[in-house]
Amino acid sequence: MKRLLNLLAKWPIDRMLRVACVLGLLALATMVWGVVSGAPLPVVASMSVAQGLGVLACLLFGLSIAADVARGKRQAP
């Protein structure tokens, strides 16, 4: 638990949120590509790679928010 709190204390929130947004955009673009194109490779990518990227983006977002909340608590009097 302490290790997690230390990780969150050092977590570069802004940078990780930007990374999450870029990963999210890549995931969304891959999903749209699969639906619009309908060709085998895009369809398979939209159901695998895109969802992996989306989950990663979501995790980064969750950790960033957790880090922000943890920092807010530390700084509170």
Add this chain to the structure above:
Amino acid sequence: MELGSVATPIGALAVGTSLVAAAILLHYLVRRPQLTAGTRLQLLLGLAVFPFIAAVATTASGMERTTERSFCGSCHVMEAHLADVNDVNSLGLAARHSRNKLMGAHPCYTCHANYGMMGYPLTKLKGMSHVYNYYVVGYRKWELPKFLDEVRIAEPFPNMNCQQCHSGKIASFSNVREHLAASDAIEAGTISCASAGCHGVAHPFSKRPEEL
């Protein structure tokens, strides 16, 4: 130009939610607002809620797309199979079945999806081996004649798949002498319905003369 599954409700949902989420993420990247409660909520919508809906809709739309005959025929090595099932004059077993309205746009899937509770996911997982063979093993670079000459169905076609429609329980089936004589072998799968001497191979153009 074929527009994938965009015209279907589930495809439109996938694209619509993706666009909304993308607009939220682009707004954050361009404006870089302070991380207030409102910004967190926006990011929650753009990184979790809308992408989740998009992912579910994309999966549903993708799964549906993978059952369509045009999808199966979109790799060049399947062009001959697609042309045959689309040919109204073809007398091949697959072509005759593909003209049946019950099969609609999904004749390849209807016959090749294995029966049973796990038939759908297992068929989809096995389909990944086709993607692997095409892109990694190298079927993509093969000429069609070489493919038709060397590649055969991975596993014997199970009679159970025919029996999804042809139950074999009614008199017009069981009174046929050949069916009676071979009933045990049909049940055990040692004789295939889709074989020479029975109903013929499904895709005869893809076989060597000695296989017919």
